[in-house]
Amino acid sequence: xxxxxxxxxxxxxxxxxxxxxxxxxxxxxxxxxxxxxxxxxxxxxxxxxxxxxxxxxxxxxxxxxxxxxxxxxxxxxxxxxxxxxxxxxxxxxxxxxxxxxxxxxxxxxxxxxxxxxxxxxxxxxxxxxxxxxxxxxxxxxxxxxxxxxxxxxxxx
Numbered sequence: 001x002x003x004x005x006x007x008x009x010x011x012x013x014x015x016x017x018x019x020x021x022x023x024x025x026x027x028x029x030x031x032x033x034x035x036x037x038x039x040x041x042x043x044x045x046x047x048x049x050x051x052x053x054x055x056x057x058x059x060x061x062x063x064x065x066x067x068x069x070x071x072x073x074x075x076x077x078x079x080x081x082x083x084x085x086x087x088x089x090x091x092x093x094x095x096x097x098x099x100x101x102x103x104x105x106x107x108x109x110x111x112x113x114x115x116x117x118x119x120x121x122x123x124x125x126x127x128x129x130x131x132x133x134x135x136x137x138x139x140x141x142x143x144x145x146x147x148x149x150x151x152x153x154x155x156x
Contacts, residue, residue, distance in 0.1 A: 007116065010124050012135040016066065017120070019058050020112045026050050029153040030105040038152045044097045047104065049148055051091040059084050062115075065138050069127045076119050083111045 009017050026047075033043045063084065067077050087108055093100035127135075 007121065009120070010127075010132060012127075012132040013066075013120055013124065016058070016062065017116060019054065020116055022054055023058075023108055023112050026054070027105045027109040030101055032153040034102065034105075036152070040098045040101070042150060042152050043101050046148060046150065046152065047091055047097075047101060051088075053146060055087070055091065059088070061138055065135055066120075066123060069123050069131050076122055080111075080115065080119055083107070083114070087111060 029046070030043060033046075063081070067080060070077050087104065090100045090104040090107065
């Protein structure tokens, strides 16, 4: 049975965990869009916006400041980077956006669960006080939060 006990997250990592929450909401919104037969074009427009405003900056911060706490060859870092590459490809696919968005909705959610339940716990165990202080300083870069203008997931 899976342990669903809340994870005690270090203060320095909480803003990134909040961003993960937005990623989970993104996946939910895509599912909602598919279930309500929202056009693939509208879903793709939202995905493009989300990638530019949330995912790309988030991945950049993780890869530069968070993943570097563990060794580059650490199996968890290799997995996270591989998943980042896969997720980026799904966001950028224009050949079959419906299939890519469907896969993206599932894979992004699984990736976030992995980072929250496995990777961040390992990082939290090994990070030094100085590394946590450095992470806290980067959170000034995180505070966008422009609203998307086509909330297709809301009931009309």
